[in-house]
Amino acid sequence: MKKARLWSLLEDGRVQCLVCERRCLIRPGAKGACGNYVNVGGELFHLGYGRLSALESRPIELKPLFHYWPNSTALTFSSYDCNFHCPWCQNYHLSFRMPDISQPVFSPEKLVELAVREGDEGLSASFNEPAVNFDFLVDVAEHASKRGLYFMLVTNGYFTEKALDALLRAGIDGWSISIKGCKGMQKPLGNIDFYVPFRNAKTIKERGGYVEIVYLVVTNTNDYEDCYRWIIEKHVTLLGVDTPLHINRYFPAYAWRKPPTPISKLLEIAEEAKKSGLRYVYIGNLHNPRYETTYCPKCGRPVIVRNNYRVVDWKLEKRDNEWKCKYCGYPVPIKGEYIPEKKWLGLM
Known part of the structure; x- marks a missing residue:
């Protein structure tokens, strides 16, 4: 387990988790609603740290x-x-x-x-x-x-x-x-x-x-x-x-x-x-x-066509550090880069 970053200690030995807005009040030895944060001796520990499903x-x-x-x-x-x-x-x-x-x-x-x-x-x-x-x-x-x-x-x-x-x-x-x-x-x-x-x-x-x-x-x-x-x-x-x-x-x-x-x-x-x-x-x-x-x-023209979770047609051009419609120049918000011709072979 790893000691949690966000919590506060209450006078009665309970701790309050400050990760999500449930703000669980957790008594010693107990877990919060998510089952991942546990009160160990008046300190909050992340029970699920690095345990991947x-x-x-x-x-x-x-x-x-x-x-x-x-x-x-x-x-x-x-x-x-x-x-x-x-x-x-x-x-x-x-x-x-x-x-x-x-x-x-x-x-x-x-x-x-x-x-x-x-x-x-x-x-x-x-x-x-x-x-x-x-x-x-x-x-x-x-x-x-x-x-x-x-x-x-x-x-x-x-x-x-x-x-x-x-x-x-x-x-x-x-x-x-x-x-x-x-x-x-x-x-x-x-x-x-x-x-x-x-x-x-x-x-x-x-x-x-x-x-x-x-x-x-x-x-x-x-x-x-x-x-x-x-x-x-x-x-x-x-x-x-x-x-x-x-x-x-x-x-x-x-x-x-x-x-x-x-x-x-x-x-x-x-x-x-x-x-x-x-x-x-x-x-x-x-x-x-x-x-x-x-x-x-x-x-109104299609500028990004998607099928089976992949981009199959891309009609945007990058101008002045913005992605814009190839036909009329209207800016379309895109964060990051477009990765062309990258195939996905399915789940690993």
Whole structure:
């Protein structure tokens, strides 16, 4: 175990974890809600540090990030457990399982060296919630920065402001943030403040990081009009119209058996997002290139065509250090470099 960076000691021997906004109060010998931070003699230790549950090279478009290092691959890793425990979790076999302290620790240096050796442009923490692996993330990011690799997170964005600051200073600059619900939603995540991910996304953008928002539309849960209007309004006012929004289809998983999101509902929400001014709206989990293509906001022509999580056509040209539409010259926001003609052979 490694001693945690962010915590405070209370008078009764409990400690308060300051990694995520749950701010767990943990008595001696107990763990926080995520199962990864434990109170040992009045000090907080990271039980899951470096204990990885999955490791493979994956396209950045799978995260999904569509405007960040397009067509690159990231060495993607995960740990165990979660701070949300969504009942529809696709990766429940990882997110509902505590770390095994008998498992060997994977060092940050070894992880970064593996990414370099495999030819990946960066690293990604995904599959389960990265917040539970906070201390490991900071160490990996510092090594990745030294080797010229990007580092991004697929996350629910529920970090405290102190934790977010540490991650940004360590060099994590790509963020795929999943919005699970909205203000006033009672079940199943009624104790979550859904404004926090938007607050953090705004801070990331203000500090030069890159963000795309993912809204998984769960049938009869977070798909009602007041909910999606709240999400779109927060997106527009806090993050701006150039921040991409992915409206993703839900499928039954784990304990949630409601039917898959109707395609008509996804189209309804996408249309509302576009009416609100959003320039880059995508519909995911349909595997239809039409809804994953980037269209120029000015001339309407397709400028980035994607299929099977790969860029198959690129109609942007770099001028004056900006990527612009080849046809009309309109600037399209892209973070990082486009990696042409890089194939992905599937999961390792």
